[in-house]
Amino acid sequence: MSTESPKIKIRDLHKGFGSKQVLKGVDLDVGRSESLVVIGGSGTGKSVLLKSVLGIIHPDRGSIEVDGEDVVHLSARERERVNTKFGMLFQGGALFDSLPVWENVAFGLIQGKRMPRSEAKVIALEKLASVGLGADVGELWPAELSGGMQKRVALARAIATEPEIIFFDEPTTGLDPIMADVINGLIVECVRRLGASALSITHDMSSVRKIADRVAMLYNGQIIWVGPVADIDNSGNEYVDQFINGRAEGPIQMQVRG
């Protein structure tokens, strides 16, 4: 990570739902043009962390800064302005069923940046081409696409506005290993080409090794280890070791019964 101020700075972030405390003081930095991947088991609060940064969930306590600006207490309009810096690839794609593929990709340009539809369509088709999809796919509806193609379209939508920060929520979940590798490759290529910062969450270790510059592990509502991806096999942290090797025995105890 470079010495300049981080692109995203998270400090002492807390979030609970009812009596369940999900995030218990998360501190995390994402550097400029850096790809940080947060790993952790299911239900550890990875998605809550991501959605807190995106403004979809309002944290109970703590601060989130984007380019030095506190984004927790923004008005709806200011939030929309900050969100123009973001691109997001959702776990299930979250493509709009009521719009054809090209309009899904062009959505941020047409609605967010108020670009004329014809102009936005040209860019959308370029972005589709950059994820390996032809112009003919642009005229299809999301329901007509396979899971892998939907992920590619969602990736094209995430990069269409050339965002400064891209978020990836479990980008390879539900894909076969080959398609997962294709998506990982596209993610690396797109992020590098844009020079964007990336914050991803996943529990797919092959994805982590391919797309991460740095890795952070979230456990029990806190970041328990952060380090370069090259160090992940020698982290010296038994939680990280258990997680990356996928062992049932270790300090992380899965609750089998409710």
Added chain:
Amino acid sequence: MNFLAQIGRMFLLFLESTGRIAVFAVSSLSHCVRPPFYPRLIGRQMVDIGYYSLPVVALTTLFSGMVLALQSYSGFARFQAESAIATVVVLSITRELAPVLAGLMVAGRIGASMAAEIGTMRVTEQIDALTTLSTNPYKYLIAPRILAGLTMLPLLVLVGDIIGVFGGYIVSIYKLGFNPATYVKQTFDYLETIDVVSGLVKAGAFGFIVTLMGCYHGYNSRGGAQGVGVATTNAVVSAAILILIFNYVITELFFAR
């Protein structure tokens, strides 16, 4: 004691839901009058609510007008008041039947589909996706639907008024043997502007209720397919009940002496 606690809990839940719906309604209305506007989406919703509901509303009001004439005749004949049929048909249709029946039919058709569509968007993270694409879901999803409901229901009811009165006319002329000119004259003799206007005001209120309930329950649905199913049911049932309650309230406001 347990029973009383349960009643108390239900009452608090009711108050909580009422508060949530009120906040949602105010927030939705405020987004209806502040830019950016989405004319393309408003137009699409207008066609969906107005144009595609026309056959349902037309058939409902046509047969209601017809049965009203038939029932009135068989009832009024007992005390030689058949000449009042035209007035009974036109007043019943314009003041009550057209707005209430159109509201209930549209609640079933539009309220359910809105709750299902927005609910599915919620559980598949499409609403979150809108937020990340710098688009306010209230402005993009809710405001166009509410504006279309507010404007299209009165138009539907106006058409329903005409078709309902026409239904009464057909039965009166071709089945009951009334004189056409006399029937038309009697129809307009006792009809006042307030009769039609009150029906249209009701229609506007019902359009708001139906779209608000569809959007509210869809927007707040949780937990996959089952959650969407519950949202759809709640949207239709709550809209139907609110239509009947507000029908009384608006009638009271217009006609209570």
